[in-house]
Amino acid sequence: MNLIISEKEAKEAPPSCLGNLDIVFPVDEKGLRRICENCFSCTHVRTCLQEAMESEAGLRFKEERIDQAYGHGLINAFQRWSEKKHLQRSINGKKGK
DSSP states (O other): OOOOOOHHHHSOOTTTTTOOOOOHHHOOOOSSSSSOOOGGOOOTTTHHHHHHHSSSHHHHHHHHHHHHHHTTSSSOOOHHHHHHHHHHHHEEEEEEE
8 A cells, every 4th residue: 555644644653543444433422433532643543444444344334224225225236246245355355465
């Protein structure tokens, strides 16, 4: 993954929570995912969220969203199948690394 970061970000060491979906994008009491308030002041927030969403947990989250969209009639069965197939390939690729 080739991410563009500023010089300031490059000089600072990334935090240990970098890319951890459950820390940077936790589920709230209503069952919705929201960015952690502490992350807004972090210089790595953009990179962190991108890495979290490309992690295996992030890809599984995207898969859940596809199922929700299908359940609400926002996408058809072929779109659902196609997107889930693409995500499964990505997930299996992450497991192989």
